[in-house]
Amino acid sequence: MNDLAAQPVDLDALFRECGKDLRLYFSRRHGEMEGVSDLVQECFLQLARRLRAGHGVASPRAYLFGIARHLSLTQLRRRAATASPPLPEDEIATLADPDPRLLMAREVIASLPTLQREILDLRFTHDLSYAEIATTLGLPIGTVRSRLHHAMALLRHRLEQEEDTGSAVSQNSSSPA
Template identity: 30%
Template sequence: MAGEADFDAFYRGSRRRMFGYVYVLTGDVAEAQDVVQEAFVRAWQRWETVGGYPDPESWVRVVAARIAVSRWRRRRSRARAYARHGAPEPVEGPSPDTVALVDALRRLPAAQRTALALHYVLGLSVADIATETGAPIGTVKARLARGRAALAALLGEDDKEVEVNHG
C-alpha cells in the first residue's frame, strides 16, 4: 500500500530529528520518546491528510510540542494539588484473609469465580448474573453453590457459606 510505504519512509527520515527537538523541549529522554511516539501515531491516524501537506514534519512538530506542553501542564497541576492537599494517604495492603481469599478464588474455574464476584462484590442478583453471562438461572445458582463449597474447602472453613469480603 503506497500510503503505508510513504508513511514508513517519512517516519524513518524524520524520527531522529523529531526526537532531538522534543528532547530539547522536555529535557527528559523517556518523556521525549513518549511524546514523539504519540505525535507519530496521530500522524499515522491522519496520514491521508497529513501526508498531502507540503511539510508533514512541520505538522508532527506542532503536534509534538502541543503534547509536550499538555503533559507538562498536567504534571504542574498535579504538583500544585500535592502542594495544596498533600500526597494521597498510603493505602494499606490487603489483609492476610483477603490474600488467602484471592488465592482461593484464582483456583476456581472462571465461570464460578465470575458468578461469585458478580454476586458478592457487585451485588448482582442471580437473574442479573444470568443475563450478563448468558447462562441459565439454574446454571448461575449451581456455579454460586459450587463456588461457595469450593471456597469453603480451599479456605478450610466448616461453614458452607463463606463471606466474600473485598477489603
C-alpha cells in the first residue's frame, strides 16, 4: 500500500513534530478532555513498542495518526456504551456564522460520509499527504484520492449553485420595478 521505505525513527524529534498535532487531533474529535495527553502518550508508546520489537515503520507520522484514530474510535465506543450523547446536528446548526459560503460548505461537509470527512480533515487540518492518509485509514491511496476529489467536486458544485442563486436574487432585488 505504501511505497515509502522504512527509516530509523528519532522518537524525541517525532514527539516535538507530531505531539501537538496529535493533541489537536484528539481534542477536535472528542472535545477538550483530560485524557488527551494520555492518549498522545499511548500513541508514542505503541510506536516505541513496535520499534523495539524490530518492526519497521514506513511513515511514523502516518503510523501515529493510525494509532490515534484507533484509540479515538475505542474511546468513542466506550463513551457510547456509557450512554454519553453525541453532539446533535441541531446544536451544530445553531452556531451562527455571518458568511453564507462557510455555512453552505459546513452543511455539505456535514452531509458527507464519516470516512470522507475524515479524509478532508486529515488533509486540510493536519496536512497529511495522500500516502499518509492511506496508511492512517488503512485504505489504498487511490481510494483516498478519489474520495477527496469526489468531496471537493460536490462542494464546488453546491457552492457554485449557491453563488448563482445569490447573484440572481441580488440582481432581481437591485433591478428597478
